[in-house]
Amino acid sequence: MTETQPKPKRSLAGIAGIVAIATLISKVVGLVRQLAIAFAFGVGTAKAAYDISAIIPSFFLILLGGINGPFHSGMVSALAKRKKEDSAPLVEAISTLIGSIFLVVAIVVFIFAPFFIDLLASGLQQTAQGLETRAIAIQQLRIMAPIAWFAGMIGIGFGTLNAADQYWLPSISPLLSSLTLIAGIGIFILTAGSASTNPNYALIGGIVLAFGTLIGTVLQWLAQFWAQRQSGLGRFRMRFVWNDPGVQEVLRVMGPALFSSGMLQINVITDLTFAAFLPNAVAAIASLDYANLLVQTPLGILSNMILVPLLPTFSRLADPSQADQLKQRIRQGILGTAVVMLPLSALMISLATPIVRVVYERGAFKPEASQLVASVLMAYAVGMFVYLSRDVLVRVFYGLGDGDTPFKISMVNIFLNALFDFLFYKPFGIVGIVLATVSVNILSVFVLLYxxxxxxxxxxxxxxxxxxxxxxxxxILAGTASWFISNAIANLSGFKGFFLALAQTTIAGSIGLVVFALLATQLKLEEVDQFVDRIRQRFSR
Incomplete structure (x- = not known):
């Protein structure tokens, strides 16, 4: 096939399928990683320290290096309109600019690690356990400081490969980080003994978590960079041409998007700051991460399925003459989100405790930890639909070349999240902190729609x-049915422990999904019919 006859673009369904499979694999391995962490550390000091120290590296990885992040969005928006031969110089110029900035950022994070840890969780200095957690977190942050640079490069590579119609490797590369961390934890469990016999258990475990995260990030970048180079989409070359129109076009989307997309991460930092002042601060901080993973696993898969194929489409439909088609795609994104996220939210709320017990309750993760994490999970689940709907709407603005509007809304929301945290954290504890963020996301959706x-x-x-x-x-009706069935299983069956929780999750969850499917199909919605057709096609193969 010649340069003048490029291969046809994949369909939205085809792209969504590729991204969904790759993301599912990465998310499953990520869940195994979290299970290994829960088994080794529970909700103890090493886990809490890692959650605090990883906030800044994770901020960079999710915000800069993540799929649908500002670097990904900026590169896709610019490269989707360019020929392949014009892409490599632009990619190299952007990489040089971003790499220079975040090299300095990484050095600053390393030097001022104690300051950042105190800024994130100053409440830790109130107790002896908190002081130990702080010391471990400082060491971890210094180890993970280089992630700032690699995150920027990963985000640029992600967008570059997606714009070139390559989706498999970028979507599956995050599993390299999870596999590295799992291997490190496995070696640690076999060699470190236990927390009761090894006085340095938490310290050594914290260092293993930090180095595993760093090495995994490096491997993820190497995999994507190799794919870029093989595709002729840029080399490791310094190119100082920052006044180039293409660079300016990327920065116009990337700059405001950096803050807009970072709203969730900035809110996470705010939540963590208030959580550090709770009486059970160490356990509360750890519970946020465990519950968040259970929500982010389906959210991440569905987010990638919906947003990855739609973002280039929004950009191509930006012309006013195509407004009707754009509105149809917006509806497809929002109602497609509702079809999947609303029933999942209801089931997570009604089955929170058995879900947490099935996933986490073993090793150092005890029943009392399950109760705490389940309460946080219920609060997170309330906001699943609005969280993903907000991302769909933000990407519409990016496709229209408008990063300013989401940016301004995000700035207001950061203030509102801090205000709601202050109002909710004392009367409602860690659950109130999560509900504060959910409230802000609800407001975001309404304002973006306006x-x-x-x-x-x-x-x-x-x-x-x-x-x-x-x-x-x-x-709601499906979730109610699941709740009644779950209680019936607990009262009438002879199951106990893990097997009781497993029966509640699978049987009550399945019945809830059937109830939702029967009710939803009566609504005669195009998006429901499309979803059902896809399911039938999968099972008929």
């Missing part, structure tokens, strides 16, 4: 609202 409605000359918001209300009602 401005998008004005920009596109009107959206059928009431029609969409009625459809979402129908799906929400079906989900």
């Amino acid at each position: 401005f998008l409605n004005r920009r596109l000359g009107g959206l059928p918001l009431f029609q969409w609202g009625y459809s979402i209300l129908g799906l929400a009602s079906s989900s």
Whole structure:
């Protein structure tokens, strides 16, 4: 095939399938990683220290290096409109600029690690356990400081490969980080003894967690960089041409998107700061991460399925003459999100305790930890739909070349999240902190819809609202059915412990999904029919 006859673009369904499979594999391995951490450390000092120290590296990895992050969005928006031969110089110029900036950032993080840990969790200095947690967190942050540079490069590579219609490797490369960490924890468990026999158990374990995270990140970058180079999409070459129009185009989207997409991570930092002042600070901090993973696993898979194929489409439909098609794609994104996320939220709320027990309760993770994490999981689950809907709407603005509007909204939301945290954390504890963030995301969706409605000359918001209300009602009924079945299994069956939780999760969860499917199909929604058709096609193969 010649340069003048490029291969056809994949369909949205094809891209979503590739991304879903790759992301599912990465998420499953990520879950195994979290299970290994829970088995080795429970909700103890090493885990809490890692959650604190990893906030900044994770901020960079998710915000800069993550799929649908600002670097990914900026590169896709710019490269989707360019020929392949024009892409490599732009990629090299952006990499040089971003690499220079984040090399300095990594050095600053290393030098001022104690300051950053105290900034994130000053409440730790109130207790002896908190002081030990602080000392371990400082060491971990210094080990992981170089992640700032690698995260920027990963984000640029992710967007570059996606714009070139390559989705498999970028979506599956995060599993390298999880595999490295799992291997490190495995060696640690076999050699370190236990917390009761080894006085340095938490310290050594913390160092293993930090080095495993760093090495895994390096491997992820190497895999993507190799794919870029093989595809002729840039080499490891310094190119100082920052006044180039293409560079300026990327930065126009990337700059505001950096703050807008970072709202969640900035809110995580705010949440952590308030959590450090709770009476059970160490356990509360650890519970946030465990519960968040259970929510982010389905969210990450579905986010990638929906947002990765839609972002280039939003960019291609930015012309006013294609407004009707753009509105249809927006509906597809929002209602497609509702079809999947609303029933999942309802089931997670009704089955939170058995889900946590099945996934985590073994080794150092005790029943009392399950109760704490389950309460946090329920709070997170309330906001799953609005979280992903917000991301869909933000990507519409990016596709329209408008990063300023999401940026301004995010700035206000950061303030609101801090205010809600302050109001909620004392009366409601760690659950109140999570609900504060959920409240902010709900407000974000309404404000984004308001401005998008004005920009596109009107959206059928009431029609969409009625459809979402129908799906929400079906989900509530499904969750209620699951809750009753779960209690019946607990009271009438002879199961106990893990097997009771497994029966509750599988049987009650399955019945809940059947109830939702029966109710949702009566709504006669195009998105429900499309989802059902895809499921049938999968099982008929």
